[in-house]
Amino acid sequence: MSSRNKHIDKSEALALFSQGDESVLENLKDLHNIDVYREMVQRNFHLHLSKSFGLSKAAIQGTKWESLVNDFIQHGQPKSKLFWQMPGEFLEFASAKIEHWQADLMKFEWSQVQLYFAPxxxxxxxxxxxxxxxxxxxxxxxxxxxxxxxxxxxxxxxxxxxxxxxxxxxxxxxxxxxxxxxxxxxxxxxxxxxxxxxxxxxxxxxxxxxxxxxxxxxxxxxxxxxxxxxxxxxxxxxxxxxx
Amino acid sequence: MGISVGLGLRREITEALLHLENQKPAFLEVAPENWMEIGGYWGNLFHQISEKFELTAHGLSLSIGAKDELNIPFLKRLKSFLDEYSISLYSEHLAFSTMNNAHLYESLPVAFTDESVKHISTRVKQVQEILERKVILENVVYYTLIDQELSELDFYNAVASEADCEILLDFNNVFVNGKNFNYDPYEFISKIDTSKVSYLHVGGHQEQNDGLLLDAHNNPIKQEVLDLIRKTKHNFNADKLLFERDANLDDLNELLAEIKRIEKSLE
Missing domain, CATH: 3.90.930 (Outer Surface Protein A; domain 3)
Structure with a gap:
């Protein structure tokens, strides 16, 4: 067990595992059904980001998109209390990791969502x-x-x-x-x-x-x-x- | 006093609800995080909904069981929303959904320990003070036990007592947890502090291939859960029961028929 993992409790380990961090598995060895949580967390992010960025997902394609989303879930630290605003944080996270035109496309799509819901x-x-x-x-x-x-x-x-x-x-x-x-x-x-x-x-x-x-x-x-x-x-x- | 049955407001059924004349749900439950601070098309519809229906609120992102600091600015925004729409009944999940202030947007289980009781109770008191309302905490479905010094039942009763908050009892969740963790839902209900139970929920669940029941909210309520309501309803003073459905929302008539089934179990 890594020195970091020695200091985290089971609920923290479950959260990290649900975000995609497998290094905490040892902390969770006596817990059942932990995959259920990971699937629920991952599915929520993937579904919502696919809805918000339909064009961008098609433009970025397949495994690249999947790994961007997975990376975001694990390392993106989304702070939005309102779930519908989370894709804005994904845009910030992903922009530097994709082609410039793809980042422009994401910006185009996200701005529409923001304006659609704006007060x-x-x-x-x-x-x-x-x-x-x-x-x-x-x-x-x-x-x-x-x-x-x-x-x-x-x-x-x-x-x-x-x-x-x-x-x-x-x-x-x-x-x-x-x-x-x-x-x-x-x-x-x-x-x-x-x-x-x-x-x-x-x-x-x-x-x-x-x-x-x-x-x-x-x-x-x-x-x-x-x-x-x-x-x-x-x-x-x-x-x-x-x- | 009877128990009235409400429905969870979801975008897919919002327009249809506005067109309902007869056989309306007695109230609608809204997730504040999905409706607060928005305008445009959905803001406009929500305003119309608030004029036609009584509203209750069921929060998503409080993360009452987390170790993070409470987000006070968010709680103030939440209070403004609840005040604006005259929502007195505010419930949340007794769970955590953030870690290091990062959201998982899903309810994860807390440890059933004395330390948890103290930690959560302190936070609930703070939230109640800011919202100027009682917080009603839901018995969530859990699929794994984190740490268990107390039984689930004793844990809920202890939090409600120590925090001076109320309990949302979800019949389906009691049933699902009972099956998954091998306890009797009737015994659970007979021992929960019913003086603290001020709000009720029910929804559908599904069974995985390995036998694990999932709180899926995507299909009709199982008859065994309706039987649980029918046989234990007299234990409660709560006057509102909410029917939750998160998927398969195409046909409002099917949801209204589900409400009829629930109402029948309450007769």
Whole structure:
């Protein structure tokens, strides 16, 4: 028996064994049915992670996926009290151990789960949205911006290597259907969205702040992008009104 | 006072429950960890459920038997959830589900020892103080005995007494443990401190090839377990009995028929 195992009691040994640590078997030699616990623990993790990462599991495939999950159960130390949040910890654990595009795919899937269950936004203002440069837009918070190295949300996996780059995706929960939707952003719109969401600047200041960041000034093309984006955010109810 | 029968809320049956008019379960039991702090589609449905049904709570991640420190911020969040939905009845498993604060998301057995009684009782008192509610601890199914200075029965009675908490008696678990560890479930029930039993559970079990009974919650309740309810129901003052089903949830009518079977055993 190792020196570590000399200091653990039977319940600790059963927990470790259930997580996949076979070195504690000697501590458990007079206990029956210990495999039942290991099977229950392992099955819960495998089932739930397969549901949360259906695409990623298919992308990572077979034994690699199985061993990632087993490794996580044994060494990942998940702390989430809410079981549905555990896959977020698996994502952190697994990201460094898989291909970058696979990590992007996992991030894409997990963000959808998080947004799907995210608490509802409580409106601060009462006025409906209307455009004026001095107005401050109110956005709900059921969205996130994801940064990808590979555009896993639009390109077939086998072609991703040719598309390595810097991609931004606005992922949000539709306020009527509760489904998750995506809008691809360029880097300008990504900054614009972040500035809008601070809800510190009025619409004119938001645009100015964003232009300053890129060391540029307004042009007809930029103005068109800006107007279209504000319109889209309104149409999608991401802008919910005015503060 | 009669015993009313409730059903465990699972996502698969949530919509169907909302459409029920007659023959509703008397109450629904929710796992707080599956419903707290969520919005969107499921948050919306849960809110509707809370308006239509009385709710009780059965926790999953308290890990009352663990050596880890209690997670106080989580307990405060849990209290907010229970308060928000006016849930007075909160139960948990007398087991542990964490080690070094890492979750196993499964109930593992605690040792039936005096030291365990002291350790768990201290923690239960702390939890009751934070939640401002009695904690009701369930007699869980166990498949192995860790350490046994006390019988299972004496262990439960000692924890309930020392912690001044209550007991959730699961009829199926008494039956399964009785079969697996060769004791008489009727004797167990006759000797449990019934003044402490404030909530009841029942579910289905299945038998493995080697004869071990598993608390599977995936099939109809065995007649022998219903007989156990029928013959011992007068021992209890509890007024709620929960039917647990975790799998094979496609047909709500089948679950309602199971509730009818339980109600018949309570007549």
């Amino acid at each position: 509802d936004y409580n409106r601060k203002g009462t006025k409906p949205f209307s455009y004026h440069p001095s107005h401050i837009a109110e956005l709900h918070d059921e969205w996130s911006i994801l940064n990808f190295e590979y555009p896993v949300y639009k390109i077939k996996w086998e072609d991703l290597e040719q598309h390595k780059g810097n991609y931004f995706l606005l992922q949000f929960r539709n306020q009527n259907t509760f489904e998750i939707e995506n809008i691809e952003l360029n880097i300008f719109l990504k900054e614009l969205m972040l500035n809008l969401s601070t809800q510190q600047f009025n619409l004119a200041q938001t645009l100015t702040e964003t232009l300053t960041k890129f060391n540029t000034s307004i042009s007809p093309q930029i103005n068109e992008q800006y107007q279209n984006f504000i319109h889209l955010l309104t149409q999608k109810n991401i802008i919910v009104g005015l503060l």
